[in-house]
Amino acid sequence: MRTLNTLITGAGGGMCRGINRRIAEAGHTVLCVDLDSERAEAAAAAVRGDGGKAFAFAADVTRADDVASLRREVLEQVGPVQAIVNAAGVLDRKMLLDHDAESFATVLGINLVGPFAVIREFAQDMIDANFGRIVNVSSIAGTTGYPYPSYAASKAGLSNLTRSLLMDFWGTGITVNSVCPGVVDTPMVIQEVRDQVPNKVPTGRIVEPEEIGALVAFLLSDDARSINGADLMIDGGATQIFRLFDPQHV
Template identity: 30%
Template sequence: MTQRTAIVTGAARGIGAAVAQRLASDGLQVAVIDLDESACASTVEAITSAGGKTIAVGADVSDEESVKKAVQRVADELGAPTVLINNAGILRDNLLFKMSVDDWDMVMGVHLRGSFLMARETQSHMTKEGFGRIVNLSSSSALGNRGQANYSAAKAGLQGFTKTLAIELGKFGVTCNAIAPGFIATDMTAATAERVGVPFDDFMKGAADATAVKKVGRPDDIANAASFFCDERSGYVSGQVLYVAGGPLN
């Protein structure tokens, strides 16, 4: 197979780091993007020590010029990026009556605007190559979650965005799918536990008890799903939202 170049945003840690490492093990060159380039060092080290090829790129995905420069750098140093994982995200949780406009705008900016900018900037490489894979990270919170009006709205929006890109780009050999994780043990969920004043172990136990499989997810669970969607053999799967959540969700 042709060696492909992937971009993974928010790849300094957690789900993004796991996805980047998995795609590298699948044989892709991987650009590790995060707001702070130096924060990507551990992900880059994990990939290169395993024999993969990668670069770290600092970029603000919510900023148009930053995205353009980042994608151009990837194209120059690794080749045309034809795989995109829109994983970058932030939390600004609060109940609606306490949520500020800045809290709303920042979450929308990173999740929705960022995914739009990254997809728009990389799609020209994909359509030119006649091959592309876009995977957007949604969330089970898209179904609604107390204290996350901004995050839930952004993650639900990404599902509509995903389906529309699948329709628009399919004839060019580009698929677009979304992964909607349930509870995944990461720094982000640990921060949520701290915010609500619950010890993280207790927080995870409660989350595990709520699933059919009686356990919480790990970043590698999401990486496995991303690997499937990005595979060259998955070209007939597009516009789908896969809930990786330990059981069915209503």
């Protein structure tokens, strides 16, 4: 089995509990990156506590100089990165008239420009090695639309960035895919959304972070080497029957 140095952005977040754990269980080294150094270290410590191998790094993925410094630190401490999981993200619960250009750009900066900056900075190392795995954590909101336009637009952009990068990585041994969660059991999900799950998700249940982690770990494996440019829904079937509003509002 190939062992990968796997960089995970937003590693201190709730969804990454499952992603970090499943990647470590697959035998990979987990490089936990977060804006908050304490959250990054806590995430790495949790992986090490379960017997895995992990390192912590602090970086703002929206800043090109931070991402460049991150690469230098990773090379010095661990070595080249073979896999990237772009999981850093933010949801700003603002509808159109609540947003201004600055708040809208902030969401796109974290959810879309950040993944672009990380991939661009680390791409050459993967190209030189003729191998790489990139997984972008998008959302079903990028496919269905969502009441909060900055989030939906950023995730739609991230999914399309995934597909567009196939041209850049043609013949390099690098695959690029997106996973698109529905409602996941994290602190970000408000109770009102949780209450709607039985009526809007055919499986009738919320998605667990470990399920996201299992899918990401699979995409890093040799068994997934022919999966490339895919936007994989992991939503209990919600996308298939999605309604933007409750029936009484239609």
